[in-house]
Amino acid sequence: MEQRQPDEPGQQHNIPSTEPVVDAQSGTIDVSDSQTPAQQLGEQPVKNRQENPQRNHRNGDPKPANEVNAPVEERPNRQVPNQRENRQQNDRNTGQRESSQRENRQQTNGQRPNEARQRDNRPDRERANAGAANQTRDFIADGEGTRDSGNVTTPEPSGRSDDRLVIGISLGDYNGIGPEVILKALQYNRLQKICTPVIYGSMRILNRYRNLLNMKDWNLNGAQSIGQISHKLTNVITCWPDQNQDIQPGRVTPEAGQAAFACLQRAVDDLKDGKLDALVTAPINKYNIQSEEFKFPGHTEYLAQEFGVQDNLMFMVSETLRVGVVTGHVPLGRVRQNVTRDRILQKLSLMTQSLKQDFGIEKPKIAVLGLNPHAGEEGLLGNEEQDIIKPLLTELRNKGQLVFGPYPADGFFGTRGYRNFDAVLAMYHDQGLIPFKSIAFEEGVNFTAGMPAIRTSPDHGTAYDIAGKDLADETSMLQAIYTAIDVARNRKEFLELEAGALKKQSVEK
Incomplete structure (x- = not known):
């Protein structure tokens, strides 16, 4: 077993850890001399994460349900552009916005010089997949990062090539930023070359947003069903009769909730029938979407029912960090009763x-966080680590799995301990998602693991406070689409390799 190298020669990470010692020659794991998280934490200085001063504007979460029909408020320090023609010239023809985002990420990466070296230590297949993904995303360097100016007047249906994936995108709450980030993301030329986008929504609603965002010269192909889509254009399947509906950006309305569910239901039906390779869901409002047909805390639970899955994993992913959660959308008061040995084991298996x-990733290395402050301080602040988490991780390591912890969440993220692992399993929602969104908000993606079908979404909410103001950043939606494509390709390759191995074993017998 290869032991991971420190960032600099002769320098080790300052990470509070219970990670066992791995013998480089024998590959055995020795846990006898490992220190507790509490012991380590007291010795380690916490490094402050440097913020990129040029970070893009963040898309916020939905307003509470008691603020229904509240007036739209502009975010501080942001002004609505007066001349949208300037934005069209700069963003669509030169790709200036996307180039700026890449420069921001490069500056951020410049503060973390060792991440590239760590990624190079990954297995060959993972490096190849990451290289393909990065090549896909670097659509500015080769001159193909400009937004599509459209001017298409007549849809031309075309045959689907073997490598072109059909990606469904549900509209979400049309009074939030969902329609805006979808339209902005789908205007990049490279995206249209590697997949066929199908928006499940409303042509009328999207046309209103096109006018609002000054995208009048970019046409969409309307289709009644998935069988009528064009593989050369962005397609729209209208999912509800919307002749009398109009958009009210920034307001929570029951009509928008009903429409969001209609779009989701239609898209999931096509996903279940194998007509889509993956589904990307735009943000919904968990309050106004509730109905007799939708009584779930979010997309994840609804999809689990539709696909007959007993359990799945909310998996937040980005280029630098992956975080899963044990309890998901569970009220904080009920977290402890849901943190059980069987549940942690199931989530680790899914991850x-x-x-x-x-x-x-052929041999994943996973960090597991503790439930209590300072991972329990050897029982002083709680016994869950001693009684549940540690014995389970020891058992799994004895079986050859690379699972380590439990780590105190504050020290683990404060010292960037996540950089030594392929993924992190948090015990509850905010323990994992607060640091994830602090580190990777603009490019973060919510991926539902453990499902037979592929579903991703941006990691932000409806952001009513900036809806309809041309302020929403489409980066997370763009990354959600690319992640769906990457996962679909990786999963296909994995299944082909697995089938080939089984066939070889059968022949040898």
Whole structure:
């Protein structure tokens, strides 16, 4: 077993850890001399994460349900552009916005000089997949990063090539930023060359947003069903009768909730029938979407029912960090009763399998966080680590799995301990998602692992406060689409390799 190298010669990470010692020659794991998280934490200085001063504007979360029909408020320090023609010239023809985003990420990466070296230590298949993904995303360097100016007047249906994936995109709450980030993301030329986008929504609603965002010269192909789509254009399947509906950006309305569910239901039906390779869901409002047919806390739970899956994993992923959660959308008061040995084991199994088949990591290394402050301080602040988490991780390591912890969440993220692992398993929602969104908000993606079908979404909410103001950043939606494509390709390759191995074993017998 290869031991991971420190960032600089002779310098080790300052990470609070219970990571066992790995013998480089024998590959055995020795846990006898490992220190507790509490012991390590007291010795380690916490490094402050440097913020990129040029970070893009963040898309916020939906307003509470009691603010229904509240007036739209502009975010501080942001002004609505007066001349949208300037934005059209700069963003669509030169790709200036996307280039700026790449420069921001490069500056951020410049503060973390060792991440590239760590990624190079990954297995060959993962490096190849990551290289393909980066090549796909670097659509500015080769001159193909400009937005599509459109001017298409007559849809031309075309045959689907073997490598062109059909990606469904549900509209979400049309009074939030969903329609805006979808339209902005789908205007990049490279995206249209590697997949066929199908928006499940409303042509009328999208046309209103096109006018609002000054995208009048970019046409969409309307289709009644998935069988009528064009593989050369962005397609729209209208999912509800919307003749009398109009958009009210920034307002929570029951009509928008009903429409969001209609779009989701239609898209999931096509996904279940195998007509889509993956589904990307735009943000919904969990309050106004509730109905007799939708009584779920979010997309994840609804999809689990539709596909007959007993359990799945909310998996937040980005280029630098992957975080899964044990309890998901569970009220904080009920977290403890849901943190059980069986549940942690199930989530670790789902995470391990997803890292292998969806992200191409042959031998995943996973960090597990503790439930209590300072991972329990050897029982002083709680016994869950001593009684549940540690014994389970020891058992799994004895079986050859690379699972380590439990780590105190604050020290683990404060010292960037996540950089030594392929993924992190948090015990509850905010323990994992707060640091994830602090580190990777603009490019973060919510991926539902453990499902027979592929579903991703941006990691932000409806952001009513900036809806309809041309302020929403499409980066997370763009990354959600690319992640769906990457996962679909990785999963296909994994299944082909697995089938080939089984066939070889059968022949040898």
